[in-house]
Amino acid sequence: MDSSSDAHGRHRCAACFRQFNKMEHLVEHMRAARHSGHEPRCDICRKHCRSFEALRDHLGVGGSTLPKAASCADAFAARGCAICLRVLAGAGAASLGAHRAACRLSRTPPPRALQQHHRTQPQGGALALGCKMVGAGSDGSLDVCARVCVIDEQENVLFEAFVRPLLPVTHYRYETTGIRPEHLRDGASVTVKSAQRRVEELLLDGEQPWRARTSRGRARLLVGHGLDHDLHALHMDYPAYLKRDTATYPPLMKTSKLSNSLRFLTLNYLGYEIQTGHQHPFEDCVAAMRLYRRMRGQQHHPRADAHAPAPAADDQQPFPSWRQRELERMTPEDLLRLSTPDYHCWCLDA
Numbered sequence: 001m002d003s004s005s006d007a008h009g010r011h012r013c014a015a016c017f018r019q020f021n022k023m024e025h026l027v028e029h030m031r032a033a034r035h036s037g038h039e040p041r042c043d044i045c046r047k048h049c050r051s052f053e054a055l056r057d058h059l060g061v062g063g064s065t066l067p068k069a070a071s072c073a074d075a076f077a078a079r080g081c082a083i084c085l086r087v088l089a090g091a092g093a094a095s096l097g098a099h100r101a102a103c104r105l106s107r108t109p110p111p112r113a114l115q116q117h118h119r120t121q122p123q124g125g126a127l128a129l130g131c132k133m134v135g136a137g138s139d140g141s142l143d144v145c146a147r148v149c150v151i152d153e154q155e156n157v158l159f160e161a162f163v164r165p166l167l168p169v170t171h172y173r174y175e176t177t178g179i180r181p182e183h184l185r186d187g188a189s190v191t192v193k194s195a196q197r198r199v200e201e202l203l204l205d206g207e208q209p210w211r212a213r214t215s216r217g218r219a220r221l222l223v224g225h226g227l228d229h230d231l232h233a234l235h236m237d238y239p240a241y242l243k244r245d246t247a248t249y250p251p252l253m254k255t256s257k258l259s260n261s262l263r264f265l266t267l268n269y270l271g272y273e274i275q276t277g278h279q280h281p282f283e284d285c286v287a288a289m290r291l292y293r294r295m296r297g298q299q300h301h302p303r304a305d306a307h308a309p310a311p312a313a314d315d316q317q318p319f320p321s322w323r324q325r326e327l328e329r330m331t332p333e334d335l336l337r338l339s340t341p342d343y344h345c346w347c348l349d350a
Contacts, residue, residue, distance in 0.1 A: 014332040015039070015048035015339075023328045030335045031319040037336075038300050038345040040251055043080075043087035044072045052269070054255050055085055083271050084294075104271030105290060108155065110282040124153025126221035126244065126349075127202060128289040130281030131230040132177045140171025145233035146179050148195050149281035150202055153289060157282065159198050162189035178278030196234050203238065213239045221349065223292045225262040225284060241344075246291045250343045262287055269294065295346040 010019040011026045015035035020026045039048040040055040047069075049055040058066060060073030061082050079096060080087045083103035088096055128151050133143035144165035150158045162183045172179050183189060190198075200209075205218040212219035222238055224230055227245045231238060246252055247259040252269075254260055263275045266287040274283050318340050319327055327335065 012332060014336040017047055024324070026332065027319060027324065027327045027335065030339055034318075034339060034342040035336055036339050036341040038341045038347065040085070042069075042072055043089075044075050045069070051251050051253055051255055052085065053253070053260070056268075057255075059085060061085070083269060107272040107274065108283070108286050110280040111157065122152035122158055122202065122205075122220070123156065126153055126223050126289070126292065127151065127158065128223040128285040128292075129199065129227065129230055130224060130284035130288070131233055132179065132279060132281050133233060134165065134169050134173055134177060134179055135171030136165060136167040136169055138170070140173075142167070143229070143233060144169070145192065145195070145230070146172075146177065146184060147281055148199065148234065149285050150199060151282065151285045151289060153293065155286050155289065158202055159195075160282065161195060161198075163195045164189045164191055166192055176275075176279050178280075192235060196236055199234060199236065212242070216242065223288050225265075225288045226259075244292050244346060244349075246288050249295065249346070251295065252291070265291055292346060296349050298347050300345065300347050 010021055011023050012019045013026060013029060013033075013035070016033070018029065020029065035048055039050065040052050041048050042055060042058055047058065049058055056062060058069045058072060059076040059080060060066075060069070061076070066073075076087055079089065081096075081100050081103050083100070086099075088099060130149045131145045132147040134146040136142040136144045144167055145163050146165060146169070147160075147162050149160045152158055162179070164184050164186075169181075169184065172181065174180065203220050203222060204212055205220055207218045211217050219239075219242060221242055221244055223244045223246075225246045227238075227243050227247075246262065246265060252260060252265055262284060263273070266272065266274045270287065270290055274287050318338055319335075330338070
């Protein structure tokens with residue numbers, strides 16, 4: 001009997017290990033779940049998880065251990081890294097300590113004189129955008145952009161400025177932003193239009209806006225956290241296929257499909273704290289870019305599966321209903337190789 005079926009003839013998913021009485025139910029599960037080799041996976045039992053938060057729960061990171069994963073949690077506690085969630089098999093205490101130290105990054109304070117760090121030529125194919133908002137409206141609850149920062153992949157500042165909002169500011173939120181009225185006066189700040197134009201110049205890199213929406217060309221990837229909110233504050237639009245948002249990237253989201261805060265992601269997946277005291281958009285840009293680079297640098301197994309069958313012609317429907325009988329004759333492992341994720345994995349940008 002196949003290793004993926006138990007003694008009662010039940011069929012087990014090769015990714016999440018759920019069991020089904022009928023093969024057609026397993027096929028329907030794979031059609032809905034869209035499991036793939038791009039999902040976070042336990043290095044011990046090889047179980048796939050929909051997000052890193054689900055994998056953390058599976059490995060007992062943070063103290064909560066699932067009953068069925070007690071052995072994985074014990075092995076992870078002895079040989080695992082709580083930042084990258086990898087388990088180093090056969091590693092000694094010295095090598096494990098060195099790995100954990102390398103994974104835990106240090107906080108980078110904003111440069112004291114940002115103008116001295118500006119560069120005209122970005123390094124790398126992605127830029128990170130960060131904005132800080134102040135309050136407008138009668139109760140100060142309307143977010144308007146008052147500070148913007150753009151960095152490249154090497155964390156060089158390409159553009160940083162205070163921005164004069166179009167609406168009167170009723171709440172400067174000084175406790176978190178550190179912004180005062182004198183920062184937004186003429187001569188100390190730029191207009192929203194000027195900031196928008198400069199950010200667009202950096203992102204498009206000489207490409208025509210219409211071409212960036214149809215073909216990438218020279219246009220750069222845009223990294224950030226809550227990008228739609230920041231772009232709306234700058235009265236900008238950017239193609240969705242060029243955006244890399246750490247707030248909506250499925251592996252970095254909660255198991256409930258809600259977004260994690262940038263502060264939570266930085267603490268758990270980079271190892272240091274941000275947004276303490278007065279917050280600078282440079283710090284948010286660096287955190288988002290580091291998260292993106294860490295996700296992009298993951299080595300996923302589809303690259304090494306030379307023996308895997310070719311994917312379906314229609315990637316949006318890897319398990320079409322007209323192939324139902326053929327799919328039911330496949331093994332769970334073949335179904336998993338055939339499946340494609342329902343999101344763009346950032347490892348494909350490398």
